[in-house]
Amino acid sequence: MRIGTNTGSLYALNASNGNMIWNYTTGGLIESSTAVAGGNVYVGSDDGNVYAFGPSSVTTLTPTTMPSPSPTSSEPPFTPALPSQSSSSSSRSPTPTASPFEKPSPMTSPSEKATGTPNPIQPPAMSQEVVYGAVFAAVAAITIALIFVVRRRQQPRLSSTATSPSDGSTGSSGL
């Protein structure tokens, strides 16, 4: 069904007047809604990809045959139709009278692909744990380093001050 013509674009519009700021054409329809977080924009497409847009390019993790960004929309001719009845291209088109219910599998047997035992007590987020660990390690390293530095620098001084009284005494006796 998806033969290259069914493309969908993400549009960024000016909120005050509706003028288009930019758009991006994906290889499939866009039914997913956009999320905006941390200065980036995230959206899913029926081409199977999740797209992240942002001010600076970091990396492309999973290289895919991604359509190139199109500054101007060049979508194919479109014939509007009542979507509820006619969006036959999508098998999930809502038809409450004839429910295409995918038979639910027994509750107890969803494949446990993700590892880990069910734990009602929520551990802290992994990233935070790692960060706190790293900060603790850094602080510990600094403290140890400081102790060593102070001890190393104090050792010669202690020996010199230990000898100074005798030097002083000899000096004073000399006077």
Added chain:
Amino acid sequence: MRKTSVLLAVFILELLTSLLIGLSTGLYVSASSSGDDWPMFHHDMTHSGYSASTAPNTNQTLWTYKTGGEVYSSPAVANGKVYMGSGDGVVYCLDAYMGGLIWNYTTHGGVESSPAVVEGRVFVGSNDGNVYCFDASIGSKLWNYTTGNNVASSPVVANGRVYVGSHDHNVYCFDASSGAKIWNYTTNSWVSSSPAVADGKVYVGSADRNFYCLDGSNGALLWQYPTGNWVESSPAVDNGRVCFGTDGGYVYALNASDGALIWQFGTIFSVLSSPALVNGNVYVGSNDNNIYCLNGSSGAVLWKYDRGHWIMSSPAVADGKIYEGPVCA
């Protein structure tokens, strides 16, 4: 003497390294814990669709991630991770900055529900009929509840409770930590609309052509509004108004406390898109190809933009921009 200076140099180097580690982790903390997450469908429990985040001015892609099916689930972003479902039945957790896979979980049906991420837990529905709760960090399943049909509705989490609709005609309320069902309310058709929660009330549409307001604590019906058309659009609540669209092409604004009609606005085709409520304005897409900006008080059109395509995706607003993905067929 010489040995001492060498040792000193080593210690200074160690100090510098430690400082660098500390600085970089500090930067990472500030980046990951920024308060501009997008933790659930349409951003929050009222479905405002608004983020205080900055937003890009260009269409430059940071990364893409290929799943095994169509991605109609909307991404949720929390603590530097992106969560979404796919038609391949898998719930994905990706690194928000690099796009790398952190964990995934395979269900037995397409996942068109959008995840909600709250307090280290991910809540999402699947077309295998289940509502799932996962550990947000490692993806282990904490609980699931099997409803009688597809769960395409996106869960909303408020005050330790999860609210979600099912195609088995019910609106469900679960305890977020245990997954125990607290109540359910039965409508006369599918509930694919995602509930919105405000002031302890749950607002949701049904394909039985009614719009419902339920008591969040016990599921009692507070009021209902007959629209004459399926309500698949998810509502948004703001300033004592609840807004939603219907398959009949109307956008409604009702009084959130008693369900009285404030205004209605007619477009030509279905409004499956969910409105965004920002600064007193209503932003909504229609299958008549337009995205509309309406005055929230009167429903008057402030502007509209015709893009020649259906609009099923719901608009997001941030940084003075609207992001909207149209559908063309």
